[in-house]
Amino acid sequence: MDRLTPEARSANMKAVRRKDTAPEMLVRRLLHAAGYRYRLHVRKLPGSPDIVFPGRRKAIFVHGCFWHGHACRAGRPPQSRQDYWLPKIARNQDRDRQSVEALKTLGWDCLTVWGCEIRDTEYLLENFRQFLGPAKDSLI
Known part of the structure; x- marks a missing residue:
């Protein structure tokens, strides 16, 4: 296993993006292709959700x-x-x-998509359809 110097590790961690990550971009492309239209990172809402459907x-x-402590292999804490x-x-x-609690209090429903789930696009699409209901103009 390669060991990174503290400086290299720091540079690695600084490069981790807060928004427009690869998993987020894949989810956005999938939603758009399925006919859903949305807003991004609405800062007026608690937690500034990644994808928002105001209507x-x-x-x-x-x-x-890793960052949010999911109970999967990728979510294991470092040693x-x-x-x-x-x-x-x-x-x-x-x-x-x-x-999520603050959003629920305001009358919003929330869905969390984990990085480990994005490989299975059929599962994601079905999950989105159940969560969001029918899309207005579906391409898939």
Whole structure:
């Protein structure tokens, strides 16, 4: 296993994007091709959801398994510096819960798409259709 220097690791972590990530872009392309129209990163809403359907009052969060502590292989915490990573991931999870609760209080429904789920586009499409209802102008 390659060990990165602290400087290289820091550069790696700084390169991680907050929005327009590869999983988010795939979800957006899939939704658009299925005929759904949406808004992006609506900052007026709690948690600034990644994808928002204002007319339907529905929001989708696209979470990276590692950063948000998903219970999958990619979501395992690192073996090093757990005193740093475990509280950081726990704060992310708390913030996620608070955002979803605040949105629910405002009458919104939320769906979380995990990075590990994006490989199965048929599953995603079915999940989106169940969550959002029929699209207005579907291409697929």
